[in-house]
Amino acid sequence: MRTAFDAFGPMLPSWTAPPANERDDDAPGRRYRSIFISDLHLGTPGCQAEPLLDFLKTHPSDHLYLVGDIVDGWQLRKRWYWPQSHNDVVQKLLRRARKGCRVIFVPGNHDEFARQFVNQHFGGIEVLEEAVHVTASGQKLWVVHGDYFDAVVQCAKWLAYVGDNLYEFTLRLNRHLNHLRGRLGLPYWSLSAYLKHKVKKALNYVTDFEAAVAKEAKRRGHDGVVCGHIHRAEMRMIDGVLYCNDGDWVESRTALVEHFDGRLELLHWAGAQPGQRAEHEHITTETA
Ligand SMILES: [Mn+2]
Numbered sequence: 001m002r003t004a005f006d007a008f009g010p011m012l013p014s015w016t017a018p019p020a021n022e023r024d025d026d027a028p029g030r031r032y033r034s035i036f037i038s039d040l041h042l043g044t045p046g047c048q049a050e051p052l053l054d055f056l057k058t059h060p061s062d063h064l065y066l067v068g069d070i071v072d073g074w075q076l077r078k079r080w081y082w083p084q085s086h087n088d089v090v091q092k093l094l095r096r097a098r099k100g101c102r103v104i105f106v107p108g109n110h111d112e113f114a115r116q117f118v119n120q121h122f123g124g125i126e127v128l129e130e131a132v133h134v135t136a137s138g139q140k141l142w143v144v145h146g147d148y149f150d151a152v153v154q155c156a157k158w159l160a161y162v163g164d165n166l167y168e169f170t171l172r173l174n175r176h177l178n179h180l181r182g183r184l185g186l187p188y189w190s191l192s193a194y195l196k197h198k199v200k201k202a203l204n205y206v207t208d209f210e211a212a213v214a215k216e217a218k219r220r221g222h223d224g225v226v227c228g229h230i231h232r233a234e235m236r237m238i239d240g241v242l243y244c245n246d247g248d249w250v251e252s253r254t255a256l257v258e259h260f261d262g263r264l265e266l267l268h269w270a271g272a273q274p275g276q277r278a279e280h281e282h283i284t285t286e287t288a
Contacts, residue, residue, distance in 0.1 A: 031060045033136055034258035038067035038145065038228025039248035041110065042086045043076040046250040049085035055255065055269045056092050063258075064101050065133065066093070066125075067228045067246055068108020068145025075110075097124030104131050108145035108229060132222065137262025139223040139242070144213075146229035146245075152212040206232055210245070214238035226256060235266045 041047045075081070097103040103125045107114040118129045131143040174191040181189060209230050217225035224242030233247030233254035244264065247254030253269040 030058075031062075032257040033061065033260045033262075034063035034065065034133065035059060035061040036065040036067055036143070036226050036244070036246045036256040036258075037249065038108065038246050039069040039231055039250060040066075040089065041069055041072040041075070041248075041250050042089060043072045043081055044250075045081060047072075047086065048249050048253055049083070049089050051253050051269055051271050052249045053085065053088055053092060054271060055253070056089070056096070059255075059257070060096075061101060061257075063133070064093070064096060064103045065131065065143055065226065066103065066105040067143060067226060068106055068147070069110040069228065069248075070105065070108070071114075072110045073113045093125065094123045102126075104128055104143075106131055106143055106145055109147035109150075133226070135258055135262040135264070136260060139262065140221075141242070141244070142217045142220060142222040142225045144225065144227055146209070146213055146227035149209055149212045149216070149229075152208070206230060210234065210238060210243055214241040214243045217241050217243075233266055233268070235264065 037052075040049075040052060042049065093103060105114065105122075105125050105127050106129070107118075107127065114127055115129065117127045120127050133141045133143055135141065177191055178188055181187070213225055213227055218239060218241045222241070224244060226244045226246060228246055228248065230245065231248040231251060232245055233252055233256075234243065234245045235256070236243055242264075244256050244266070246256040247266075253271075255267050255269065257265050257267055259265065
């Protein structure tokens with residue numbers, strides 16, 4: 001079946017890492033093969049720009065994916081908010097691209113203004129509608145912000161609302177149904193409990209979102225997917241597909257990283273203490 005997603009841009013062209021002498025190896029801390037971050041919401045007071053700068057400074061990488069909602073165009077249109085630290089983040093990202101890191105920006109809904117610049121470069125940062133990242137261990141990861149799935153999930157929410165209104169009705173129907181079942185010699189079966197379970201499931205926005213994204217990734221034949229949008233970091237298998245959500249830099253300060261052996265890991269940035277080596281907590285570790 002053809003969906004709206006099929007109309008998206010091309011897959012990534014092949015790319016080779018820059019020679020070692022062109023890499024940004026002056027950066028301290030641990031080098032990763034790839035880093036995925038999203039939902040920075042630069043241009044809003046909620047953006048945790050300072051911790052993000054610390055994280056970027058101490059985590060060099062060969063690839064850096066900016067998985068949408070990097071600059072919050074919606075909020076900036078309402079009220080201009082652009083402190084120095086937000087400028088510093090942009091400068092840091094541009095510097096990274098200059099130093100040989102492949103920086104790919106996949107716009108989200110809050111920075112949808114960038115979608116008109118798909119397949120263009122901004123100071124070495126590539127703008128792509130979506131991307132496919134191949135890990136060191138050969139896993140194909142579909143990289144997309146995730147807002148396209150709102151339609152699917154909203155539909156489920158609407159169904160949940162209808163379900164809620166139908167609840168009273170189903171209670172009555174349940175009584176009639178079980179009266180009939182009793183006359184047929186069948187045991188009691190709770191229609192309302194069954195529907196309540198279904199409604200509760202439908203109300204679970206996060207679960208629905210995750211399942212919808214994973215399903216589309218599977219349909220496209222990818223091994224996994226990396227997205228953001230719902231501000232909920234996660235890494236788990238869903239129906240045979242590795243679902244990764246890199247979280248956000250508004251509340252949770254999370255990033256998805258790929259080690260040089262292809263192993264993926266979700267990091268929670270706890271911040272660098274003065275005079276100490278930067279630290280982070282490991283949320284989940286998954287062997288690719
Ligand atoms: Mn979003």
